[in-house]
Amino acid sequence: MTTATPPPPALRLAGISHTYSGQRRRTTVLRDVDYSFERGTFYTILGPSGSGKTTLLSLASGLDTPTKGAITFDGHDLTTLGLGRYRNKHAATIFQQYNLLTYMTALQNVTTAMEITGAKPPTGSRKARALQLLESIGLDKAITARNVMQLSGGQQQRVAIARALACDVDILFADEPTGNLDEDTAQGIIDTFRDLAHQQDKCVVVVTHSQQLAAQSDRVLTLRKGKLTEQTTSAR
Numbered sequence: 001m002t003t004a005t006p007p008p009p010a011l012r013l014a015g016i017s018h019t020y021s022g023q024r025r026r027t028t029v030l031r032d033v034d035y036s037f038e039r040g041t042f043y044t045i046l047g048p049s050g051s052g053k054t055t056l057l058s059l060a061s062g063l064d065t066p067t068k069g070a071i072t073f074d075g076h077d078l079t080t081l082g083l084g085r086y087r088n089k090h091a092a093t094i095f096q097q098y099n100l101l102t103y104m105t106a107l108q109n110v111t112t113a114m115e116i117t118g119a120k121p122p123t124g125s126r127k128a129r130a131l132q133l134l135e136s137i138g139l140d141k142a143i144t145a146r147n148v149m150q151l152s153g154g155q156q157q158r159v160a161i162a163r164a165l166a167c168d169v170d171i172l173f174a175d176e177p178t179g180n181l182d183e184d185t186a187q188g189i190i191d192t193f194r195d196l197a198h199q200q201d202k203c204v205v206v207v208t209h210s211q212q213l214a215a216q217s218d219r220v221l222t223l224r225k226g227k228l229t230e231q232t233t234s235a236r
């Protein structure tokens with residue numbers, strides 16, 4: 001009899017600790033964090049301000065390396081796979097501060113990201129795909145032709161979301177993505193995240209303060225005192 005080995009999780013954090021070393025003191029933000037994130041699942045991470053949520057996302061998205069422990073994507077260590085390759089091909093991040101290219105239009109921000117990561121739309125041109133995504137989250141054509149510095153915070157946030165969605169990746173990270181959005185737009189974004197996980201088998205990991213958002217995710221995690229724990233359904 002043969003027993004099939006289950007596939008490795010999309011993303012595994014194994015014994016992750018992280019310490020920032022300042023000139024005068026060291027701050028340990030994460031302590032022995034162990035967790036496996038799977039495809040087809042929409043996760044939210046809650047936690048008080050300063051608890052290390054952004055730090056956790058920056059490690060999981062390959063922007064920084066943990067002081068201790070290992071992070072694997074489909075069983076491959078990120079440092080062996082290459083952080084640049086991981087960020088280009090496998091993981092997209094919607095940052096708290098948007099990180100848009102300020103000298104470009106909204107549309108150019110999205111098409112440039114597609115060019116850099118080599119994302120090819122299923123049909124049509126990159127520009128057509130970018131316009132479709134921008135429109136689907138409420139930015140009309142006239143707005144997408146504007147320089148991003150001429151857009152409101154909420155509009156910039158939507159450009160950042162469209163940019164991440166345009167890159168065909170396995171894992172999508174977002175850091176408080178609905179913070180600057182009105183309730184209707186925020187709900188549209190939550191629906192998009194859920195569809196990406198459930199219809200397109202992506203792994204979606206969202207840091208949020210919103211109980212409304214967390215209640216609609218499949219698994220709710222809490223980061224507190226350097227530890228990541230999962231809430232059981234009955235506690236929700």
Ligand SMILES: Nc1ncnc2c1ncn2[C@@H]1O[C@H](COP(=O)(O)OP(=O)(O)O)[C@@H](O)[C@H]1O
Nearest residue numbers: 020027029047048049050051052053054055056
């Ligand atoms: N680059 C850094 N250097 C030193 N300390 C940092 C740095 N980034 C974050 N911190 C500290 O790490 C802790 C966690 O920060 P952060 O991950 O941004 O938390 P959160 O996103 O949950 O608000 C805070 O005490 C913060 O001051």
Ligand SMILES: [Mg+2]
Nearest residue numbers: 053054096175
């Ligand atoms: Mg943060």
